Amino acid sequence: MNTAFSSSRICGLARVCLALLTLTIPAKAQRDAKIPDPDPEIERKSFIVAPGFEVNLFAADPMLAKPIQMNWDARGRLWLATSETYPQIKPGQTPNDKIIILEDTNNDGVADKTEVFADGLLIPTAVLPGDGGAYVANSTEIIHLSQSKPGIKADKKRVVLSGFGTEDTHHLIHTFRWGPDGAMYFNQSVYIHSHVETPHGTKRLNGGGIWRYEPRTQKLEVFARGFWNPWGLQFDKYGQMFATDGANGEGIVHVIPGASYPTGGNQAPRVLHGMNPGSPKFCGLEIVSGRHFPDDWQGDCITNDFRGHRVCRFKLRDAGSTFESREMTEVIKSNHPAFRPIDVSIGPDGALYIADWYNPIIQHGEVDFRDPRRDKTHGRIWRVTAKGRPLVERPKLANATFEQLIEASKAPEAWTRSMVRRQFAESSSENVAYRLFKLTPAQDDHSLLEYFLINANAGVSHAPMMAALFEMKDERYRATIPQLLTNLMRTEKSLQRDLVEEDLLQKLLTDASPRFRLGMLRALTVDPSAATAAAALKVLDKPTDPTLEYALWLTLRELQNHWIPAFKEGKFDYGNDIKKLSFALEAVQSPETIPALSQLIAKNANTPHRPALQLLMAKMGGSEELAEMIEGIDRDPITERLALMTAIEQSIASRRLPKPKTAVDVRLRVQALLKPSNESQEAIDRLLVKIAGHWKLTGLRPDLEQLAVATSGANREVAVSALAEFGDAESKVKLTEWATQAQEPILRILAIKALASIDLSRAAKLTTSLFVEGGSEESAALLINEFVNRKNGAAILAKALESKTIRSDLAKVGLRAVRNSPNPSPALTEALTKAGSLGAAKKEPTAAEIKALAVDALKLGDAARGELVYRRKEIQCMACHAINGAGGQVGPDLTSIGASAQTDYLVDSLLLPNKAIKEGYHTVDVTTAAGRIHSGVKVREAGGELVLRDKDDKEITLKLDDIETRRAGRTLMPDGTVESLTRAELLDLVRFLGELGKVGAYEPGKAPLVRTWRMAEATPENMNLFRRERVGVAAEKPAAVTWSAAYSRVNGELPLADVATVTTFKGVAPQSVMQFKIAVSSAGDLKLAVNSPDGLAAYIDGTAVALDKPIPVTVGDKVVTLIVNREKRQTALRMTLDDSGTARARIVGGK
């Protein structure tokens, strides 16, 4: 290979080149105004920097172009993976992407030397110096590159691992990091499917996740699963792992070994979440450490909102077994359209370095691969320093002696400590091992941990120091030990035996630190046995939190092949604690455990444990067990029956349990529905009617027919549905009779709807005759929906409508149903248009019209007015989309949409929702064996079930065995959403969306504000309740109230004008009843801050509280109720969680 291109003092030249480049820009800029002037100084001046800090340019094009990831070597040189080929190689093009090394040889904070370490690479998405060269992500492989002599380009290449997928070039494996344990960690994004052969077997990961690789042993494992784009990974001072995700919008994530996190097409039935729901996409992650940064920055997370041109800062606080994360003022924010911070790292001098991808275009899904606006030549590294604070003296580690390295390991800078560990990892020899063995480390926690990590990196046994590690006083240090040991135990068997030694286990699982207990739980899976599973349950003896419970759930599942057999033989020692056993059984939901569970229920017939065990059986049991429970329901306490029967019915329906062999007699209960009784008993009896339908208990036919004719409302509906479920000739005759002859219109409609499941053609004919006769809009919506959601339904109905005439309003309602269906049928659209004598369907807007709208939105649109349009009830934006985490979850979160999407893309998305669909928002269209069509975004696929989220934000669970066809569908966003808007309103809306995420009034919110509310509207049911009892009952019995959603504005205020009022009696002041949720992860005092206390009365879970005082709370979800006296208050509501409380809590957002 050629000698390296190496140029010292290139910066002067760089500036000249830049000046020349800017001269050529006007010509280019005329072609498209969005390409900014690339002068780095113009970009730098656009930065709004955190107070007390400043930014300088460390390096810029032409020293480098298109940086993706950066990592440091022990000499203090900055290695960059760069790609000009991204997003896609051209046919026949020889890829020539580079690994570049930047060096600041004179310590002036500006790179003065650049070296091309390697070229000829294809979209290298990561680089990590180590083992005498560097590990590089190169498409399907991880390669190790090195030089046969210094100063030349890498000429030695070793394929380390291969078989990584390339389904998406911004998902390729990325984010290489050395872990504190000496392993290499790297991440994979959601579209990638990898099949990696190693000497220890083939490892596979389909979807996102975090890999862990030990170069020393060549062991590769999946460390955590999930994520969309986990583009950030870092370890804190104590060894805890954190990640960020470039799509999931949950901010900083605390990563637990073996856990799953949300992602498209998740395989896991349960996941852990990030700590900042409602965040924009993030890329990169660094944790502040070192003397150059002020004390109040230590341990803070820095990541990049690359779409919103921001470098963000988060503060972590301990919260039980996990953490709580709160966003602070940005490190940098900017409105420069090409500033794209994508990696962040503290350097050897203690300053913060930021890699700037520099590009006006970022995505490659929505924007053409070959869009000329894509920048291929620029790239910057920015350097952030604290004004007036001394820099850290660059440690000299490259040729340091053993003693010097041990001394350096005491440094407060994570940079130095990690480089020291690398030195030990790379120079491991018997001599070093012996010297480490002989060394007596200082006994403070920090030194002890570092000594342990050095040993781990050097490949030296750590068994002798285990006892000391477990005795560390600072629980933050101690807490990480089990996790680090787990990683190492896999290769060191003696350690494993020591750790699971029984007395020690007992002690460790009840350690005072919940994070330590969590680590121990995960460590138990290294030595799988029934005994370790039983030991794991001991964690329940101490207070738990959701993360700890997740870890227990996961551990019990991983150990199930060991403890389930023991349980079946009555040998599983759960300490005779039903709570523990229920947790274990519920975790695995295995049919194998049913017989033993039955015995247990019999044994507990008269104990308070029975309901919990029964509920478990309802979820897991087979037909026979459930039949027995139905027969014996009267033996259960009255208060538990409804919940139990609901679980039984859901179980039968969703698991499609067949009719039991033993007879079930529910006739008396079905007949009881003919007479009014109490609400809860009626609800139970209706569930029995449903079960009769599922199990085709045709003996009940006369009773059901009587019920359908003689009752109304829900009772009638379930009876008709159950008859339809029989699906036989007799049902068909009866339903046809009602459909044509019933006196009551509603019975006719219900009968037709039910018939559709048996005989679509007949139902279609009956539907058209109903419409021809007249029929209501309501009936049209109901019936046409039934057809469009059935296989061939639309075509059959279209045929039946031929040469018929119906009222135009019916046709309009029908067209809306068609438009909102998974696959709008052109035939049915045409048939309805014709039958209703409507004009031709609206034409799609042309490209020119879209362009004109985009231009006018910027010229004439008004964001403030646009927000009001966005909040309008009839357009329903908030039902599906969230801003700052508040709103529906059906569509993408819009927090920073304006900062990432071009205006024409926004117009497109509003007018032609199917043209470009956001990652992860494609529907899956499914036809079931029963001929039902379902459409929704995939939530997860696990345990033989597919879970979709439909357009109403509801989860639909489908059995995989029941799915006949399945294909990728469209978006859930209905066509014609904005049809009712005037042009001016549309321009305002586009402008508002275009401002979201940009610096200014609509930038992403950092304060922990209440944004998702629910309010009681003056519905007859609510008014009855409030008059019968009182308004305050809403705080005590929230379930009795009918709620509707309300959301704060982007600025955090909820205008009272948008909140419903209730006036109970004449002369009483109108009031508003509102609620929001708080998730408390660690008990203590909670403080809520409100802009003004005027007219407010507050309750937490039914207890009145004073808002100006700390409120003691326990762990769990809390409902806060506010009752607003509208005569005393006109000011908008703005409510914040105050940081100074001792409780750890988070405002619950979402819908």
Place this chain on the structure above:
Amino acid sequence: MVALLALLPFTASAPPFELKDGDRVVWIGSAIAEREQKYGYWETALLCQWPDLKITFRNLGWSGDTVEGIARASFDPPAKGYERLIKAVKDEKPTVIFVSYGSVEALEKNADPVKFEKQLEKLLEDLSPTKARVVLFSPTPSEPDSLTGPHGGTGQPREEVTQAFSVKFHTQAVGAVAERGGHRFADLHTQLMKNAKLNGYTFTDNGLHYSEAGYEGTIPDFLTSLGISWAGEEPKRFDAVRKAVLKKNELYFHKYRPQNETYLFGFRKHEQGKNAAEVKELEKMIEAADRDIQKQLSQSR
């Protein structure tokens, strides 16, 4: 280039393997096949046997793949991977199919050579409509960990003994399928074990996969397993041919497994599907690269 070694015929009875004019060889298998395309030594050594004939290779090897085609499923259920494997082979209209499976299966925790044997037979049955001649390569032996790795090895024991047996059983399974089906069996395992005993283990850098030097160093073994003796090749021509082979393989890889497939052909093709035309452009380039290989083969002859 490659040292001349004392070579033994494959078996006493089997005549040397032959490729014919116009042959299209499609190579399927796991990483051992996939990585060959990046180095090209084995392919080039074979081409150099018949420099005047028009022979083309298409390498469909895929890391982690099994006889079930599991690594090719991408977003779909595993069964789809198998369908894709069969279709990809058929699309290339092979006259010869090289099959390099068994390495992945042999290292599985619950390795099952019997199941492997059955599935390999099914694979061949499903490929039989191509009427191609089939060559079944055995898996290659694992090298002990102690001589490998970035640190010059850890000396840590691996499940070597079990692995060694498993690889052997899978080799026997391939042999059995070959015998029953009347296919050519290229027993790389036996050949390489023999060589390893003579020369030490030096072909892999992770105990499993051949390095660049490994593919080069095993040319004689590879050819011997096919009953072909290797007297070396004029280095200049070999290098020129290999360079042309690598170019063709790279172009073909981008056509067969393009990056961003999700957007070009997958469920997001409505967004970037228009760029799929670029992948089509590669077909002509691959044909030209094939012609260049021929040119390099015939030159300086």
